[in-house]
Amino acid sequence: METLIEILEDIQPDADYETCTTLIDDHILGSLQIISLVAEIEDEFDISIPTVEIKPENFNSAAALWAMIQRLQDED
Amino acid sequence: MKFTSYISIAYLAIFLPAVILLYTILPKKVRPFVLLAASFTFFWFISEWLICYILISIVSIYLIALWLNKLKDKRNALVKEAENKEQKKAIKKKSGRNQLLVLLLGVLINIGILAVIKYSPFFFVNVNLFLKLIHSSARVSVPAFAAPIGLSFYSLQAVSYIHDVYKEKIKADKNIGRVALFMSFFPVIMEGPICRYADTAEKLWSGERLHYRNVTFGAQRIAFGILKKIVIADRLNIIVTTIFKDHEAFNYDGGLILLGAILYTIELYTEFSGTIDVVIGSGEMFGVTIPENFRQPFFAKSISEFWQRWHITLGTWFRDYIFYPVTMSKPMKKMTKNCRKKLGRDYGPLPASIIAFFCVWLCNGLWHGAGWEYIFFGMYHFALISLGSLILPLSNKLLAKLHIDRHKLPYKIFTILRTALLVCIGEMIFNSRGLHDALGMLKTLFTRFTFKSIFDGSVLSLGLDGHDIIILCVTLAIVLTVGILKERGKDPRELIASTPIFVRWPIYMLLVVYTVVFGAYGAGYIPIDPIYANF
DSSP, rough: OOHHHHHHHOOOOOOOOTTOOOTTTTTOOHHHHHHHHHHHHHHHHHHHOOOGGOOOHHSSSHHHHHHHHHHHHOOO | OSSOSSSSSSIIIIHHHHEEEEHHHSSSHHHHHHHHHHHHHHHHHHHGGGHHHHHHHHHHHHHHHHHHHHHHHHHHHHHHHSSSHHHHHHHHHHHHHHHHHHHHHHHHHHHHHIIIIIIIHHHHHHHHHHHHTEEEEEEEEOOOOOOOOTHHHHHHHHHHHHHHHHHHOOOOOOHHHHHHHHHHHHTTTTTTTOOOHHHHHHHSSSSSOOOHHHHHHHHHHHHHHIIIIIIIHHHHHHHHHHHHHHHHTTOOOOHHHHHHHHHHHHHHHHHHHHHHHHHHHHHHHTTOOOOOSSGGGGGGHHHHHHHSSHHHHHHHHHHIIIIIIHHHHHHHHHHHHHHHHHHHHHTHHHHHHHHHHHHHHHHHHHHHSSHHHHHHHHHHHHHHHHHHHHHHHHHHHHHHHHOTTTSSHHHHHHHHHHHHHHHHHHHHTTTTSHHHHHHHHHHHHHHOOOHHHHSSSGGGSOOHHHHHHHHHHHHHHHHHHHHHHTTTTOOOOHHTTTSSHHHHHHHHHHHHHHHHOOOOOOOOOOOOOOOOOOO
């Protein structure tokens, strides 16, 4: 989770990733940031994020992102 | 009976009430078939024998989806029996390849029909132009096809269904009736919105009984849509047609061209969103939530935000089926990683995005029509959005240096007006009579700009008198008030419904009387044909 927060802060520093649950809804992460985020997460956690996973529910908070990463790691 | 628009006596006074009546009196099990029969009947009325195209689409996606399901079941069974991870990977890879081929076959059938009917004449006309350019005497014959109304809408729905099955977002439906109703539901078949199977199919097939609230709320939405279309859009049609048709012959100045662009944008918005109100209201009557296609677009503060508020279902279709698949493809992800190392956080994801934006906007332009002016319209937005992404980090720094807060009202108003102006110029290109005409109007706009013809009264000779202008201003104020309420998260229909009966019924009556009295029909007016129905 710490690594994920570091990636998020590197991509978009202006947010409190511990508490924010509206990263997509409040346009904190736009499509450009999502593109970077997916590339970095895939590299760091050795997973492949299919496009169907790119939905607000999975990207609205660091916790949701972390849950998606763990699920994809298990599925692999 | 021939339908040319949802806002017509034939649809509103005969077809829709007849379907509601049949739906109400027949038992629950039969109701989905009532909607299906009504949808096919409606399609027959608007496109006659061209109904065969949508039937081909329905059968093709139904079979393709079942085929995909079969491949997935087979893969799952083999994976279960596999002895190790390598074997599992190999099975998944092989099955993935086969599934992709099946998906591509489905896309080829549906987009192929669209391409042949809509784009092959444009392609062959340009082949002939090229042959002429290289002084060749050879010519190819240009085919002409009759296109069924709504082809561009239901083709995208068809692709979304098989793609979502391929991606395992949804299961393939074994009920061909449900697939057929999802594809052909009569309120959405002419002008969208582009629905997703997961959002509407189940509800459409449920045969739920009609509820008083749904019917009355649906009727109110329909009434508001009619108001927008016949009081505003049809009234603006004369002046807009005059300016766009005669600007060259009468040498109109840039001020008049800009006025034409602004009025056309209002006309397009009120016509299209008015029709969508009728569509969504019709669905609401049957308890079906049709996705919203507009969310106060003229409150957008940037072009990309505008496209998240205007024709939303087309934008999300391009986002989900073109933008993300392109940017998330393996080579693009690799490119993004490399670029982030070299260009940094802000510019790293830009190259992949710009390539994806290009694909999206080329398709968006072509979706609207087979013509160079539509490609130009797409490229105009591609340039604006790419430029916006490129200068965003710089403008952020500049605003910080100048101590301008982008969240403060004056800056917000500035960005809203700037976006609206750029949108109007885009719509001017969209409504031009070709690329040459569009470039001519742009040239006039920038080289001969003056407000002379607006202030010397000659604008009043273009088809609108003082009486029309007052009605337009009052009605636009009503539409704007509704927009502001919605933007603030309030539903005007809920607000009216919460008032006592002696308040809300006069409001409903006033809306109807206002539309009947001030609607632009009869002598002196030419109602617009549904603009989006022919795309």
